[in-house]
Amino acid sequence: MPAATSSAFRSVPDMLRDRVRRSGDGEAFRYPDGDQWRTLTWSQVWERARAIALGLHSLGVRSQQRCGILAGTRMDWILADMGVMCAGGATTTIYPTTTAEGCAYIVADSGSVVVFAEDDAQIAKLREQRANMPELTRVITFDGTPDGDWVLSLADLEARGRELAESEPELFDELVDGVGIDDLATLIYTSGTTGNPKGVRLAQSNWVYVAEAMHETGEMSAEDVQYLWLPLSHVFGKVLQVGQIRTGYLTAVDGRIDRIVDNLAVVRPTFVAGAPRIFEKIYNKVVMQAKEGGELKYKIFRWACAVGLEISRLQQEGKQPGLGLKVQHAIADKLVFSTLREKFGGRLRFFISGSAALAPDIARFFHGAGVLVAEGYGLTETTAASFVNRTNDFRIGTVGQPLPGTEVRIAEDGEVLLRGGGVMRGYHNMPEATAEVISGDGWFHTGDIGELDEAGRLRITDRKKDLIKTSGGKYVAPQSVEGKLKALCPYLSNVVVFGDKRPYCTALVTLDEESIVEWAQANDLAGLSYAELAAHEKAREMVAAAVEDLNATLNRHETIKKFAILPRELTIEHNEVTPSLKIKRKVVADNHVDAIDELYPNTVETI
Template sequence: MPAAITSDFRSVPDMLRDRVQRSGDSEAFRYPDGDQWRSLTWSQTWERARAIALGLHAIGLRSQQRCGILASTRIEWILADMGVMCAGGATTTIYPTTTAEGCAYIIADSDSTIVFAEDDEQIAKLREQRAHLPDLARVITFDGTPDGDWVLSLSDLEAKGRELGEAQPDLFDSLVDAVDTEDLATLIYTSGTTGNPKGVRLAQANWTYVAEAMHETGEMTAEDVQYLWLPLSHVFGKVLQVGQIRTGYLTAVDGRIDKIVDNLAEVRPTFVAGAPRIFEKIYNKVVMQAKEGGELKYTIFRWACAVGLEISHLQQEGKHPGLALKVQHAIADKLVFAKLREKFGGRLRFFISGSAALAPDIARFFHAAGVLIAEGYGLTETTAASFVNRTNDFRIGTVGQPLPGTEVRIAEDGEVLLRGGGVMRGYHNMPEATAEVLDADGWFHTGDIGELDEAGRLRITDRKKDLIKTSGGKYVAPQSVEGKLKAQCPYLSNVVVFGDKQPYCSALVTLDEESIAEWARANDLGSLSYAELAEHPKTHELVGAAIEDLNATLNRHETIKTFKVLPRELSIEHNEVTPSLKIKRKAVADNHREVLEELYPSTVESL
């Protein structure tokens, strides 16, 4: 049993106050303002959080009352969250892509009485559903239009807070002191692959535990620079925000996806976290650029990758390359890999990957280029941080060892069970659902299938409910096959493998718009639309060849016998992927039922 991790802090606000006392004049945040980056020191951050907290108190927020944040990742999201917790409230996180009806469900189910809304578009969703939200007393907007009544600007809220602070100078510290270990801190609604989302109740103690456990690993230091673009509505982004408070590193925050490449060059971070789809897109682009450079350039690229992969394998085995291989690697690095690292800003120590499975071949490519993707694992219900590969002890294809203080057990059926300080306090208003996943001994049943290696590293093989059992009685782990195909073919964005109770496996695939457009231009198909390319025989031949190559490496029952290129990408709008980019298999099957009927002429009922 691992040693328990304890914190000196009762709450995140208590931890934040300590950080300000230690690092007050140091830069805490960097954020975009027009074409420039601006900064906040820890002391300035504290003053903003103080004004927001007292403003919320002035308009009626009380201990553990819920306050929603409906906004993209930006500095105001972080300040609002800090203000809510310092006031003693609890933050309800809402993805900005959530529909008006979805927002209303979360706000009503969580009993949120105040909501921070990013702009007029988000305010419009709340106005549309206002009749169904009688307890929503106030809306605070970052960039939207105040109405002098229901909608208040953030600056006006802070002005109210400063006024209250002048009248009652000891009030803020007393609010922070009153926040206790088991107080509700955050309600995060799992986007779920079926049904309504469930509100995961995370206490102050959950966040202080993961912050201490991450700090104890020593992977991040106060000298690091984080670039944070992940959705803060998701537990993965939120845990990195809390980890920053404990360790004190600088965070540059900007949630605009289209600015990631430019921001990497400007911010020059030392670590960045992301979902696998981001790394897949980078990989696809690098491979495409190498191919477009001509046969010689592509030959050099493939040779460099082969050398890098050999070095990567030796490093994972704790071995050192010989002189000849060292020389080859130095040449490969100069010709290929150094240029790639420079695109990441030139200071990057590692990436962190989470929220979904990372294809090992993608991880191997990056490591061959001298950039470690430290894959980790956790769930909303375990406050995100449960396992992670360490920079000095990693194994590609695993999610590493547990964080200090987290226990793991593999059940008889292969399900991964977790216990420790990160485990949630339950689902909001759902005692029966809570009892289904939390047993009497405190073990959380993850629903994931996995195994531990000799060093205690966890390998996730699939979701328990996603395992395919063919009509021949053979089991297939679809995520493994899907990841391999995406690494095999840089022109694909999503792959969904089916075959439960069927005689063979099939796949629905979507094209990566950027990569396939470049391929189309090179093949005199540049005038065709995405949908037209999806139907074109040359595209079918391209994807079919990749599947044929993949099948040669799989067991017979795992091979993909038939496939279809879908006429559009999978999307959040069509309910096919979650905001954290997880595939909703049932929704994909339902939305493309006719296509599956073509692939399985007899029946698709079990899919």
């Protein structure tokens, strides 16, 4: 395996200790406490991590033993994770939406001996399944009710740690020094579309590599302010946490999705990462607000968008706009785009988009408005950060160039292969599954189909297993079609294209619950439920018009011949989307088999 980006650090705890030495009194985090925002300096973070680590040590946690975190994104999650790693343990991440049975599987399979549980609802899941988690000895709760025995409060754990620190003042540094570069750091269970999830084993070396590689790009500096709302149980959120330790930027943490827009104005971040669905929702809301302003305001908005898109196109081609276009863009910026940027806090340098494909038309809209959405790419198995567009060298529709130390190769069948310091150590307790995806010479098979441009930027065209082959023998990349339709119709939340082994392509679509209410009011349908709107002929006509516009841009075999509007949105609860908002196509197909069958009524048409 080629040498990865070099580092002077042997572990994340070692890196954290160095950050504290460099920036001890500097502000590290902001987090909400009621209606106020509190702060923690790096030195205060270190003190909290030490108390948690020594508290865990007092409970018997030793080198590479797993400690689960079953909670949403919050300051306590980060402190618990730091404490686990400083104790020499490894963090098992568990989404708070996971069922009791799912929690039990992950805790048991990982062999977790301690679990941090957010509140009483999460504790209840663990109590229900306690008999199925034989190695779990203690639960530490952030907001739940301790019982004086099996369940301890986080404050109680830290008190135990501080007591141990007084009696053994050298112990904490000894624990940090004892964490090795090859030690297990994190177990992240991927959301499988079938069967149980697989635990991805990420070592200290994986996190040190991505932290160094991100730092080497120079995209973030110690002066930046990050707003972090992403699920920390997901590798995308976790990598931004580790990157912060290496570079030293301030992070504001709040996992409440309904607070994102309000928080942007308060935190005033310089960069924010998110999944494509977030950018789609922002886009939809902007379009709806323009329409609500009346015909003249919407006409100005559409004109501004056209100007912005032309500016974006020229910049992507390395060209400069003429004087006339520059004047038009200045006017468009004053009337439309500056207001949008103010909603983001007024000093945002860029967004980062990852975890799924971002529709290029959405990216072009933001770019034209003066807000770069830098799309990146990586998997849990590659510690998230493998590719990213640079702010000074980006191409919309690609995920950019590889991070330093990551190699890429395109296989004969188009599959993207990766090798480097980010590649996992394997699937937990699954050597055969590991051998299926990592070759003997270290190449990881991503399962994604892609191509490289002349500058080495990667374009992902689809998942290898998601490619559709119609009964006429034509291949269709569904994600591309889906993204285009969502960009054309701001009232859609999800689009799932079908057509494998079928004579033509069809789509199941869901309406965006927020924007469709506003649409309903404008179309004399106010007061109707989501299901009633989904079944209404006006809604069908609205979607049909967008599908017609879409089809005009596609090859004939890619066109959507028929579609159905589902009576509800796709949800995590129905197992149709992952917590990181990726669509589970097979589950959607299984849950809506009747709707799909109605789109193929005894037809033999072939294209």
